[in-house]
Amino acid sequence: MLLYALLANVVEKPDGITISAFFVVGIVAISLVSRVTRTTELRADHIDLDDPARSFVTDSLAHDGQLHLVANRRQRGEAGEYAEKEEAQRGMNPVPGAADVLFLEIDVVDPSAFSGALHVRGVQVDGHRILRAEAPAAPNAIAAVLLALQEATGVRPHCYFEWSEGNPLGHLFRHLLLGRGDTPPVVREIIREAEPDPSRRPGIHVGG
Structure with missing residues (x-):
């Protein structure tokens, strides 16, 4: 019942899922850029x-x-x-x-x-x-x-x-x-x- 209500809510009002997806994509992209830019650092003090x-x-x-x-x-x-x-x-x-x-x-x-x-x-x-x-x-x-x-x-x-x-x-x-x-x-x-x-x-x- 709870799963049905969740799916129905997502279908009727997908704004929340869309916003969450943008946040996830943004975090992953920033993490990848950070890791790429620091690839050639010595990483040792x-x-x-x-x-x-x-x-x-x-x-x-x-x-x-x-x-x-x-x-x-x-x-x-x-x-x-x-x-x-x-x-x-x-x-x-x-x-x-x-x-x-x-x-x-x-x-x-x-x-x-x-x-x-x-x-x-x-x-x-x-x-x-x-x-x-x-x-x-x-x-x-x-x-x-x-x-x-x-x-x-x-x-x-x-x-x-x-x-x-x-x-x-x-x-x-x-x-x-x-x-x-x-x-x-x-x-x-x-x-x-x-x-x-x-x-x-x-x-x-x-x-x-």
Whole structure:
């Protein structure tokens, strides 16, 4: 009975539904515009590295005076995963043969957040050294870490990726909604906006 009365009222006086629909559409549109305009923000007020992470960076610099990082989306988190990832990246990207490689992993949490401290932890898995952090969006966090490393060390870091499979538009919507997508081009654009001098931008290398 109540449902019938509601439907009858909507049919006879649809003004309320129309106004509500405009409000909903307006809120969704504003939210999308806000998210799109903030896509290329760093989203991190500052970067904190714990002692193991600092040690990894120091040791890598001592090896050859350079910083080479491989971006990895963790799957099993086992030694074999990192060995396979490094071998694949050395095959598809210009990683110097004697380069000391660090892995960079971002766990996406609460994609609706936009700022705050980014805490980077140093984790070691069977000799493979990983810089790991939690952030609202992977590309923004990777860009922030690379820029922070460059600022702290004075060394231009190089980060290596592989292209993601799938439709570019699908990756775009995934990034907007979930903080993940085709990471390399977004990282590069964030760095381009944050650092106006091309010679001071961290190197982004994509293969595959």
